[in-house]
Amino acid sequence: MIRISFLITGVLAFFITAVSGFVLIPWLKKVKFGQTIKEIGPTWHRTKQGTPTMGGLMFYLGSFLGICAGLSLLMKELQTITGVVYTNHIISLCISMLTALGFGFIGFVDDYIKVVKKRNLGLKAAYKIFGQIFVTAAFLYGQYYIGHVSTYIQIPFVNIGFELGYFYYVVAFLGIIFMVNAVNLTDGIDGLCSSVSFVVALGFMFISAAYGYYTNAIFSIAVAGACAGFLAWNFYPAKVFMGDTGSMFLGGAVVAMAWAVNRPEILLFMGIIYTCEALSVVIQVLYFKATHGKRIFKMSPIHHHYEMSGWSEVKIVTVFSIVQLIFTVMGCIGF
Numbered sequence: 001m002i003r004i005s006f007l008i009t010g011v012l013a014f015f016i017t018a019v020s021g022f023v024l025i026p027w028l029k030k031v032k033f034g035q036t037i038k039e040i041g042p043t044w045h046r047t048k049q050g051t052p053t054m055g056g057l058m059f060y061l062g063s064f065l066g067i068c069a070g071l072s073l074l075m076k077e078l079q080t081i082t083g084v085v086y087t088n089h090i091i092s093l094c095i096s097m098l099t100a101l102g103f104g105f106i107g108f109v110d111d112y113i114k115v116v117k118k119r120n121l122g123l124k125a126a127y128k129i130f131g132q133i134f135v136t137a138a139f140l141y142g143q144y145y146i147g148h149v150s151t152y153i154q155i156p157f158v159n160i161g162f163e164l165g166y167f168y169y170v171v172a173f174l175g176i177i178f179m180v181n182a183v184n185l186t187d188g189i190d191g192l193c194s195s196v197s198f199v200v201a202l203g204f205m206f207i208s209a210a211y212g213y214y215t216n217a218i219f220s221i222a223v224a225g226a227c228a229g230f231l232a233w234n235f236y237p238a239k240v241f242m243g244d245t246g247s248m249f250l251g252g253a254v255v256a257m258a259w260a261v262n263r264p265e266i267l268l269f270m271g272i273i274y275t276c277e278a279l280s281v282v283i284q285v286l287y288f289k290a291t292h293g294k295r296i297f298k299m300s301p302i303h304h305h306y307e308m309s310g311w312s313e314v315k316i317v318t319v320f321s322i323v324q325l326i327f328t329v330m331g332c333i334g335f
Contacts (some may be wrong), residue, residue, distance in 0.1 A: 005077055006209065009070025009218050010225035017062030017229025021055075025233065025240050028052035033115045051238060054111045056104065056246020058233075059226030063253075066222035067097065074218055088146050093215040095142040096256035100223075100249050102135035103180055107248030122244070135252070136176045140169065143259050153265050156334035172264065179271055180251030182278035185301045187247040189313045190236035192303060195321045196273045197250045198227040203270055203328035204257040207335050216260035223253045236313045261335075269331030273324045277301040 029052050071093065109131075110122040123131075143149050151168035154161040164171060187193035201224035208217035230246070233239045242250075254271060258264045268275075280302035287296050298308035306316050 003209075005070045005074040006205070006217055006221050008073060009066045010221040012069050013059070013062040013066030013222040013225030014229040015062075016065050017059045017226045018232045019229075020058045020061055021230075021233045021240065024055065024058055025052055028054060028240065033111075051241055053115060053241040053243040054108070054245045055230065055233065055240035056107070056242040056244075056249055058240075059223075059230050059242075059246065060101070060104065060249065062226040062229050063100075063222040064097070066225055067093070067218055070218040070222065071215065074214055078214065089213070089215040091142075091146050092148065092260050093219050095139065095146070096216065096219050096253070096260055099135060099139045099142075099256045100252035102138070103132070103252030104245060104249030106131040106135070107184070107244030107246070110248075111243040111245050132177050132180065133173075136173055139176065139252075139256070139259075140172060148259055148262055150262060154263070156266060156269060156331065175264065175267075176255050178278065179255050179267060179274060180248060182271070182274035183251035183254060184244060184247040185277045185281060186274055186303070187242060187244075188301055188303050189307065189316060190238035191231055191234050191313070191317045192320060193242065193247055193250065194227045194231045194234050195317050196324045197254065198224050198231070199321055199324045199328050200254055200270050201227065201257065203332055204254075204261070206332055207261055207266075208257075211261065211335070213261050216257060219253070219260070220257050223250070223257075236317070263335060266331050266335060269327045269334065272327040273320050277303065280305070 033052055033054055071090070075090075106123070106128060110128065114122040122128075140149070149168075149172075151164050151166075152161055153164060153168070183193065183197070186196060201220045205217050205220035205224060208214065208220055227250075230242065234242065251274075254267070254274070255264075258267045258270065278301070280297060281300045284295060284297050284300040287294065297305040299305055303316050303320065307313070311319075
């Protein structure tokens with residue numbers, strides 16, 4: 001019975017997100033909320049100039065309505081089976097959604113400034129960092145409040161763990177901000193961030209369902225369904241981009257999924273593509289400075305390196321998604 005609520009959540013999130021494109025995309029075109037393509041990017045990306053952006057609003061709607069429907073059904077199922085109201089689990093779900101929306105709002109403001117105010121750099125770095133710090137602090141407090149914070153870290157696949165004590169909060173704080181921005185960096189070619197995030201969310205759905213984190217399973221499958229619905233418009237050649245509005249939302253969602261199952265370290269596997277994208281930028285910058293202008297990659301993030309090497313966008317998305325799927329399965333096994 002519980003699986004019915006998962007199915008309805010995913011299907012509804014997919015359907016609403018996909019259908020909303022028929023309304024939102026023409027509106028984005030009408031108000032001229034088009035993407036500005038940077039000169040430093042691959043030259044062939046310039047044909048995408050003016051493609052509607054801020055399409056992430058589509059899966060805000062899809063995931064939210066999918067969660068509402070799925071949660072209502074799930075609570076009835078659980079009460080029928082156990083007679084227990086899972087209050088902490090509902091609070092955890094609310095924290096997850098608010099966290100995703102909080103990061104998404106920062107991305108929305110950034111996009112709004114870029115496309116409406118015509119400032120290519122968007123939200124000033126200091127304001128963006130402050131916003132991310134605030135949302136991260138609120139998220140960690142929420143996890144502490146419901147007892148989802150353990151300062152003991154278990155390394156997947158090996159019987160090795162570390163008690164970090166208060167240092168845990170420093171690591172968690174930096175890790176959350178790193179991962180949210182890593183997801184943002186993954187959104188660089190048509191369909192990449194949506195496809196990878198779809199796989200990641202499905203993985204967390206399976207983990208959550210298997211270990212009794214049912215509300216997180218609802219949240220995860222709603223995000224997965226919304227990503228799939230968005231792909232109907234975002235796969236190459238994209239008719240709309242998610243913008244920071246969408247990628248920051250997905251970053252917050254991925255982080256929330258990991259903490260909701262009390263295993264944030266599982267992001268080592270579940271977020272492998274995000275991590276590689278972010279590390280490629282860090283490595284490129286450090287190597288460039290250390291060697292006075294030399295580069296390891298033709299361009300970073302790493303998906304652009306493969307573009308410059310002659311890979312098509314579809315091939316990159318396919319290969320990256322398969323790699324993510326392999327590591328997601330590993331994460332599920334190692335949980």
